[in-house]
Amino acid sequence: KRIVVLISGSGSNLQALIDSVHQQHAQIAAVVANKANAYGLTRAEHAGIPAQVVANTDYASREEYDAALIRALDAYQPDLVVLAGFMRILTPGFVAHYAGRMLNIHPSLLPKYTGLHTHQRAIDAGDTEHGTSVHFVTEELDGGPVVLQARVPIFEDDDAESVAARVQQQEHRIYPLVVKWFVDGRLKMAEDSAWLDGQTL
């Protein structure tokens, strides 16, 4: 299977996928970033993976950008598109094009805390628990069917940074696992749920 990973930044989740994909019937065909300075591009180059920038600042509208992104991605014929810290809201047309074959990881226990600043919001709410969710991407922001979550504690002396680090450790564990399920044909998206081995999750 051919995977294309979309990033905007550090790419630590990309790195976890790079490190795990050797053991899978899969290859990362390309890494695409919307920002030229995304460190994940360097990670891709070190791993010998084609890395490409499609800069959103080069396009006048969201629709034009997403159309350009589709052209770039489809050149690699992806079976799966993996969003790994890709900080862009996607148009319905883009989402529809990759329906059932696009995953995202969001740093909260969805449906809690969609959007940004999730760690600080969990701390401010007095939560003692937080986490991360891998989900299929649908038109609703951070709203598609959840596949797998991991939980972490929030301690009294935590700040957003310490919680984020704890969450990321879990992300690096669960994202490769979910990708493997998809690559192995075990994971599917249905209407409003995800299926693993024919069972609804």
Ligand code: GRF
């Ligand atoms: C991750 O925490 C992910 O949940 C969120 O953005 C972050 C990306 O981190 N969507 P990295 O670029 O993979 O290091």
